[in-house]
Amino acid sequence: MEIYDSYQSASSLYQQIAIKKSELSNIDKKEFQKSTFEKNDTVVLGEKNYDENDYQRVLNKFKNKDNEIKTHEQIHASGAQTTTAISYNYQVGPDGKLYATGGSVRFDTSIPKDPQSAKMKLEQLKDASSSVGALSGADASIAQAANLNKMLLESLKEGFNYENR
The missing domain is CATH 1.20.5 (Single alpha-helices involved in coiled-coils or other helix-helix interfaces)
Structure with missing residues (x-):
């Protein structure tokens, strides 16, 4: 047992x-x-799961666009008086850094009472908005408005009267 x-x-x-x-x-x-x-x-950061050439190509596009945008806006700002600092729109690039993808400058568009000063300021606005190589729609609109206002001032100086009769 x-x-x-x-x-x-x-x-x-x-x-x-x-x-x-x-x-x-x-x-x-x-x-x-x-x-x-x-x-x-x-997602594990640091692991390479992309093609290095594609990464470099995309990174270069971000860097070139950033440089182009900043140069464009700085040329505008240097041509006439502004009311605010340059404003940029940013996007995060593949390397985690911010790159400018757009921007704007606010010009001082007040018109002085003195016709000669007004004419000079309108000329500055026209030049500043159209001084860059590739004009945006806003650039062209500002240049056109400044040019029209300048022509109006000149015509008033010559004695034309545009009042409704």
Whole structure:
């Protein structure tokens, strides 16, 4: 009977060990699935998953556009009086830095009472808004308005009267 009891206790021990191994195997399987899911689901910074040439091409486009926009707006601002600092629109580039993608300058468009000063200021506004190579719609509109106002001043000086009769 003792042999039978020992055999039964050894058998139950092996059975318990097998159950524990099975439980551990299931835990390992769940952990493996979880880690695989996390690896595929998350973004790991620093890993290269892009073509270096494409990255450099896009980065160069951001840098060139930034330089072009800033130069364009600084040329405008240097030509006439402004009411505020240059305003830029920014976008984050592929390297995590901010690059200008647009901008604007607010000119002082008040007209002095003295006709000669007004004519000079309108000429400055026209020159400042049209001094860059590639005119935006706003640039052209300001240059056109300044030119029309200058022509109106000159015609008033010559004695034309545009009042309604």
